[in-house]
Amino acid sequence: xxxxxxxxxxxxxxxxxDLDMEDLSRRYRKVQAxxxxxxxxxxxxxxxxxxxxxxxQVNAAYQTLSSDLxxxxxxxxxxxxxxxENPRLPGDFLIEQIERREALDEIPQxxxxxxxxxxxxxxxxxxxxxYFKEFSESYLTKLGLAEMLIYKLxxxxxxxxxxxxxxxxxxxx
Amino acid sequence: xxxxxxxxxxxSIDPHQRKTAAxxxxxxxxxxxxxxxxxxxxxxxxxxGNHLLPSVVRYQGELTLVGQTALDSAEEDPLNTILSVKRxxxxxxxxxxxxxKSSPYDFVSNESGMVRINTVAGEKSPIEISSExxxxxxxxxxxxxxxxxxxxVITVPAYFxxxxxxxxxxxxxxxxxxxxxxxxxxxxxxxxxxLDSGYEGxxxxxxxxxxxxxxxxxxxxxxxxxxxxxxxxxxxGGDDFDKCIAEWIITQASFGQDxxxxxxxxxxxxxxxxxxxxxxxSIADIDFMIDGLSFKGQLTRKKxxxxxSELIIKSINACRRVLRDxxxxxxxxxxxxxxxxxxxxxxxxxxxxxxxxxxxxIDPDRVIALGxxxxxxxxxxNKPKDEMLLLDVLPLSxxxxxMGGLAEKxxxxxxxxxxxxxxxxTTYKDGQTAMLVHVIQGxxxxxxxxxxxxxxxxxxxPPMVAGAARIEVNxxxxxxxxxxVSAREITTGVNAxxxxxxxYGLSEEEISNMLRDSFQFAKDDVKIRSLAxxxxxxxxxxDALESALSQDASRxxxxxxxxxxxxxxxxxxxxxxxxNINLINDEVKKLMKASExxxxxxxxxxxxxxxxxxxxxxxxxxx
Numbered sequence: 001x002x003x004x005x006x007x008x009x010x011x012x013x014x015x016x017x018d019l020d021m022e023d024l025s026r027r028y029r030k031v032q033a034x035x036x037x038x039x040x041x042x043x044x045x046x047x048x049x050x051x052x053x054x055x056x057q058v059n060a061a062y063q064t065l066s067s068d069l070x071x072x073x074x075x076x077x078x079x080x081x082x083x084x085e086n087p088r089l090p091g092d093f094l095i096e097q098i099e100r101r102e103a104l105d106e107i108p109q110x111x112x113x114x115x116x117x118x119x120x121x122x123x124x125x126x127x128x129x130x131y132f133k134e135f136s137e138s139y140l141t142k143l144g145l146a147e148m149l150i151y152k153l154x155x156x157x158x159x160x161x162x163x164x165x166x167x168x169x170x171x172x173x
Numbered sequence: 174x175x176x177x178x179x180x181x182x183x184x185s186i187d188p189h190q191r192k193t194a195a196x197x198x199x200x201x202x203x204x205x206x207x208x209x210x211x212x213x214x215x216x217x218x219x220x221x222g223n224h225l226l227p228s229v230v231r232y233q234g235e236l237t238l239v240g241q242t243a244l245d246s247a248e249e250d251p252l253n254t255i256l257s258v259k260r261x262x263x264x265x266x267x268x269x270x271x272x273x274k275s276s277p278y279d280f281v282s283n284e285s286g287m288v289r290i291n292t293v294a295g296e297k298s299p300i301e302i303s304s305e306x307x308x309x310x311x312x313x314x315x316x317x318x319x320x321x322x323x324x325x326v327i328t329v330p331a332y333f334x335x336x337x338x339x340x341x342x343x344x345x346x347x348x349x350x351x352x353x354x355x356x357x358x359x360x361x362x363x364x365x366x367x368l369d370s371g372y373e374g375x376x377x378x379x380x381x382x383x384x385x386x387x388x389x390x391x392x393x394x395x396x397x398x399x400x401x402x403x404x405x406x407x408x409x410g411g412d413d414f415d416k417c418i419a420e421w422i423i424t425q426a427s428f429g430q431d432x433x434x435x436x437x438x439x440x441x442x443x444x445x446x447x448x449x450x451x452x453x454x455s456i457a458d459i460d461f462m463i464d465g466l467s468f469k470g471q472l473t474r475k476k477x478x479x480x481x482s483e484l485i486i487k488s489i490n491a492c493r494r495v496l497r498d499x500x501x502x503x504x505x506x507x508x509x510x511x512x513x514x515x516x517x518x519x520x521x522x523x524x525x526x527x528x529x530x531x532x533x534x535i536d537p538d539r540v541i542a543l544g545x546x547x548x549x550x551x552x553x554x555n556k557p558k559d560e561m562l563l564l565d566v567l568p569l570s571x572x573x574x575x576m577g578g579l580a581e582k583x584x585x586x587x588x589x590x591x592x593x594x595x596x597x598x599t600t601y602k603d604g605q606t607a608m609l610v611h612v613i614q615g616x617x618x619x620x621x622x623x624x625x626x627x628x629x630x631x632x633x634x635p636p637m638v639a640g641a642a643r644i645e646v647n648x649x650x651x652x653x654x655x656x657x658v659s660a661r662e663i664t665t666g667v668n669a670x671x672x673x674x675x676x677y678g679l680s681e682e683e684i685s686n687m688l689r690d691s692f693q694f695a696k697d698d699v700k701i702r703s704l705a706x707x708x709x710x711x712x713x714x715x716d717a718l719e720s721a722l723s724q725d726a727s728r729x730x731x732x733x734x735x736x737x738x739x740x741x742x743x744x745x746x747x748x749x750x751x752x753n754i755n756l757i758n759d760e761v762k763k764l765m766k767a768s769e770x771x772x773x774x775x776x777x778x779x780x781x782x783x784x785x786x787x788x789x790x791x792x793x794x795x796x
Contacts, residue, residue, distance in 0.1 A: 025394075027784070029395070030783040031783050032562060034776075034780055035780060036564070036652070037651065037652040038354065038562060038652065039562075041353050041354070042553070042554050043721075043772075044772065046769050046772050047717070050772060050776055051776070052651055055591045056593035056650075059588070059590070060592065063589065
């Protein structure tokens with residue numbers, strides 16, 4: 001039992017951004033079916049403790065790998081990149097972000113705006129998709145570019161979260 | 174050559190013998206117990222033939238009544254008859270003030286935070302009161318099964334926080350039960366519908382109970398139930414529907430606002446009757462007299478639906494929110510739980526929202542206990558071939574208090590459990606050897622808006638200059654959703670001891686006292702009980718190890734390694750016959766230690782097997 005395995009090794013996978021999500025969740029279920037505490041209810045204390053630790057690690061690995069952003073960040077970390085808290089970003093990108101934020105602020109927060117918000121979200125989603133595509137093409141060869149893409153994606157995912165929060169406020173939950 | 178084992182006559186050592194485990198729905202209003210026999214789960218009858226046991230306990234000095242008889246005395250003896258104790262589990266006096274101005278009990282609070290009720294039989298904590306309900310259920314079950322239970326699965330609402338779950342587990346301990354698992358109610362309901370056979374896709378469980386609303390989304394794949402998100406509204410339930418209808422009656426009848434509590438309760442009862450009647454009829458005549466108030470009129474289903482429409486919309490909004498968390502909209506099946514889902518307007522709204530007819534075939538009052546019974550049967554080991562596996566999530570984020578009363582989340586809500594996360598802390602004073610970590614649960618930014626779970630005092634930190642110590646605190650949530658905390662100093666490797674002070678729970682000592690009172694043991698009996706416990710523990714180890722050896726010894730161990738473990742089993746079996754508790758415990762520890770390598774080998778091999786099967790699948794899919 002090796003608790004120092006990386007999240008890919010937990011599923012017997014090679015480190016790669018491009019994962020078949022169906023395959024990953026199949027592996028997740030298979031491993032959980034053999035290590036989950038429910039399978040060790042009548043076992044010795046030691047086995048139950050092992051099962052608890054192992055199942056926790058499998059869950060953490062699955063959580064990290066099943067989200068595109070956290071998987072991308074995790075790969076860079078494995079490759080020795082230290083993700084910065086306050087990275088320097090190109091001026092034109094920041095200006096674009098400010099413009100998008102202003103555009104979002106201009107959408108009135110009432111029920112008539114749901115359509116406009118959905119359109120705004122769709123636009124962001126397209127950008128996010130494009131950035132991930134670029135990441136997938138660059139992370140093996142151009143670590144610096146891949147790192148920059150992560151910072152940009154962090155901006156966009158934050159913006160997307162804000163859209164969701166506004167929607168939730170309008171819908172009253 | 175290994176020695177032949179010869180069983181003593183009448184003493185079975187077969188670890189594979191069939192065991193009986195029950196599912197318990199410990200409800201706010203009613204509780205049920207169910208077992209699986211011949212593959213079919215069924216709820217068991219109580220004293221008077223009814224399967225629902227009212228969750229009511231009445232204390233009368235020496236005598237404690239549970240169920241219908243207790244409920245019947247609610248008006249006559251309100252101070253000693255406790256209803257809806259589930260709402261007080263893991264709660265403090267301030268919580269009770271918030272939701273229960275109308276409850277008549279004589280509350281007392283003490284140091285340990287959890288509320289207590291003063292009764293003729295002394296101060297009672299919600300844990301003890303719940304344990305009375307559990308004992309009654311199990312006693313009835315033992316009677317109708319003509320045997321005793323080997324273990325139970327107890328259901329809890331999905332949104333129950335750590336204190337509430339811990340309180341439920343403690344209640345079971347006080348009742349002397351072996352809890353196999355705390356199971357979330359919505360998961361139990363999905364299991365009861367047997368959706369694991371064949372169906373693959375997303376399932377929504379819409380659970381509208383008396384006082385709370387719960388929505389859960391599960392993914393089903395080949396017998397694996399994976400909870401992917403839960404949500405709901407802990408202040409929305411059938412009672413609110415009754416209130417809406419009652420308010421309408423009060424306005425229609427011009428009763429004014431100054432009704433006595435008795436009159437108000439009468440009108441509420443009328444409202445509930447109307448609500449139930451309008452599930453089968455489209456119009457209801459109203460004609461009642463309560464304490465000098467009288468009213469004649471009519472209520473149509475249509476009118477009632479408009480009265481409660483806002484409440485239904487509230488529940489649908491919560492559904493929408495959870496679907497957003499999940500990021501999917503295609504729900505294949507909807508399971509309905511809770512008496513309030515009998516309302517046709519509720520069913521219609523659910524059908525419209527999810528675009529699929531909800532499943533309503535199983536009695537919504539019994540569905541949870543039935544599902545729990547299925548899970549109990551699997552966990553106790555009666556279905557070793559069964560593929561069913563339930564993967565659940567943490568309902569509310571766990572965090573700690575940081576500077577300025579801010580909450581920092583350590584494990585986020587909807588994280589799959591079991592889960593574990595480590596966080597590093599450092600000292601802020603030279604030579605600091607202890608540290609206090611305040612653990613909270615909830616989604617809000619401020620500690621004051623979250624639930625306080627416990628304070629952990631870390632002691633034994635090696636003295637260093639401020640900021641030099643690196644204390645790694647590990648938060649472990651187990652499969653029941655319960656948190657435990659451990660800590661160590663990284664640079665020296667010293668383990669810090671963790672002293673837990675639960676905010677709304679009971680200390681280990683209080684629980685042992687309760688256990689003692691609960692069984693009314695004299696001093697000698699305590700010894701007998703400890704001996705019995707040591708023997709149970711030893712037998713458990715022998716059973717588990719023998720079953721493991723028979724499965725895997727030839728594959729994973731050399732003959733001499735296997736023989737060593739078998740010898741250990743034989744000598745433990747010899748020691749069990751003695752009355753020496755220390756000797757038994759020592760031998761258990763020795764054998765446990767000796768079997769650790771084997772246990773690790775077994776798990777490694779199981780994980781490898783899981784992947785090897787997968788390669789074959791993939792090859793088949795690729796070709």
